[in-house]
Amino acid sequence: MTPRQRGWRAALVALCGAWLAVVMGTVQAAPTIEHWTRPDGARVYLVPTDALPMLDLRLEFDGGSRRDPAPQAGLAAATALMLGKGTQAWGRAPERREDALAEAWADLGAQWSATATLDRFSIALRTLTRPDVLHAAVALLAQQLAAPAFDDGVWQRERQRLVAAWQQAQAQPEARAQRLFAQGVYRGHPYGREATPQTWAAIDGAAMRAFWQRHARVCDARLTLVGAVSRQQADALADTLLAGLAAHGCAPLPPVPEVEPLAQATQVREPFAGAAQAHILIGQPGVARRDPDHLALQVANHIVGGGGFTSRLMHELRERRGLTYGVYSYFVAGRHAGAWTVGMQTKPEQADQAVALIHEVLQRFTREGPTVQELAEAKRSLVLGHALKLDTNRKIADQVAALAWNDLPLDELSTWPARVQALTREQVMQAWRRVIDPQRLVTVVVGAAP
């Protein structure tokens, strides 16, 4: 039985009669993942596809912004930014300063990027699989990983750009609201740290080199490949890519504490000179991605404020009262409990009314739960939308990298529709009530009428 056949069987076993037709369309798009751990410790996730002569690759480390030292908030992001700004010589590869490096990528017609999110330091590569291009692209990326220049002169220029953008953001009420909200929800947890001109001033090339040495290690790297490569090719590419990375043993990194639940409700209400709109953010810590209730909470959130025009918040605040053009809610879920956030804008004089209404909608949903019809519509909408999350290799690579990062089962994507369908109204209500407490929300209003 091939891996593809096994994937099909596993998916089919999970299904039951009435929903078969629904889910089939989605299973068709769900990727079959091959997974193995290399002798060097790196975990590989491969989705072989042959429709296009292309490869989408993700390489991930435990080096997200939660690993920033507090006085150097922004270090992970700065390291990601500077990873493409020049490399030292490495093996037979010559030194490549910033522009030469960009030219080398342009010559290959390949695209790469590095980003640091709350949890993860992520490197993405997209390249054709023509042998000359593929191997040159992976070798070039390997040089960047092995011998980044982290040049202090280039960093000073980039730092000035960051500071200029930061200053511009300070003139905007939404940035102020975001900052107050993050402080309220995270209360000092690393997820809530904010980079500022002061913390950027405390960062230099040496700090990036130390961060990179510490976090870019083979032994706990996760490598995802989606595209026209075999397992053997994938392993050969991994050999090249990981060759120059820190091979030191995998002593555990210091644990990051969990986000603590809120003890009580807090309200912050700030005027903001010149704000045409009041910016409202309401929420509290949610759950980690691996939480068993994560899926039920996605369904609940869809009904409350995640489902766009069909959500309760939209119905109440936009359709019935005309208080806003749009209101939304979402969970951020990584290895820790990211914020669950409701956001909207309204006229300054309507801010108090809007806040009261949001609180009321949340209290009522928490008390009564979804209606049978709401639940059915949310499931339908989420299942239909699932296929759109997997319609390109790039999206599949992102989804597989996320499940790899969070140690989720390999059939997470193919069983997702059936698991959504199987959720009962009680499960959704209980999950919601366990996590969201309308009596302990953080409420931030910036730019309200005084």
Next chain:
Amino acid sequence: MTPRQRGWRAALVALCGAWLAVVMGTVQAAPTIEHWTRPDGARVYLVPTDALPMLDLRLEFDGGSRRDPAPQAGLAAATALMLGKGTQAWGRAPERREDALAEAWADLGAQWSATATLDRFSIALRTLTRPDVLHAAVALLAQQLAAPAFDDGVWQRERQRLVAAWQQAQAQPEARAQRLFAQGVYRGHPYGREATPQTWAAIDGAAMRAFWQRHARVCDARLTLVGAVSRQQADALADTLLAGLAAHGCAPLPPVPEVEPLAQATQVREPFAGAAQAHILIGQPGVARRDPDHLALQVANHIVGGGGFTSRLMHELRERRGLTYGVYSYFVAGRHAGAWTVGMQTKPEQADQAVALIHEVLQRFTREGPTVQELAEAKRSLVLGHALKLDTNRKIADQVAALAWNDLPLDELSTWPARVQALTREQVMQAWRRVIDPQRLVTVVVGAAP
């Protein structure tokens, strides 16, 4: 022989020895297009794919902003904006006001949009091909096309949002530079018209209805479908989609004049209070998309300023002089000759030096043409990049709709790499010299040191 086999043969015949290996990778990704004209006059372009249970659809009319009456500049865009803001009852479908319409789309898990570019009024739909969803989505879109509400109250609200965004843009030097540049290149041609609070004030629901009646006509519609549908299904979907559109005969719309070449060079130099950077735009009218030199000009532009870090402008202004973080150039090509534009920002006191250098680079390239190496690298980079333009159904739909709109050959996409490779240095130089005259450029600098 199936259409797919015919497509392969046509592509293979176009190729020659040495480049076979290069182009094969791309041909693999090049779509095979079925094309027919319906009895109602609509032209259909179908790319059947079965990898995903999805359909991407484009429907296009001759209703771009070049069709705006001058006192109502912005009418095409306003009509596109308002097409999703509610429908009247139609057949058995009930009236759907703005929010109900948005909810209906959300229930289907389908996405649609309407946009007006310079040439075209374009409607895009993406839906799953599950039969119940597919037919409901196409029927809903058909209702929007047949019976748009164009409600005046909703338009007043949207107009206020447009005006607020416009006012914000006026505080930015780039918007001022864009406007001066468009005036200089287009000199009253409809491609250069700008919507303003005055022209929006002259637009109402009745004007949109008249515009829609006039331009959304079946007889010259072009319909592109990419996805898991057969020709028979495509025709049935077209029946539904086009059922309520104006069926009036296809009397030609009034001709739009061509963009005239510039008679002489012009320079505009404006201070801008508070501008931290000078915004530089330099250019002139280019060519229409159907111009036989379009391809050669793409190659020339890649070398001059289109190729990112490998371009001459980038090398001269960024690498050698450190005058800017980036400088780029591009052609806009529709049914008329859109602008060829060079753009960059620099410190206000360096603006004059930067302008002089850009002029110098252009003069030299026009005089000497590309080097053999530059030409080879540009071809390689463009051919490698071609596959990335066709790596999703959505992108394929956009590319096929563009070739349909411009009456290009159906094998345009599959022969593209071979045609790029076949271009000689002389062809590239001659095309460039025919079109670009460094003695007659429009040069705009906003925010230079006084």
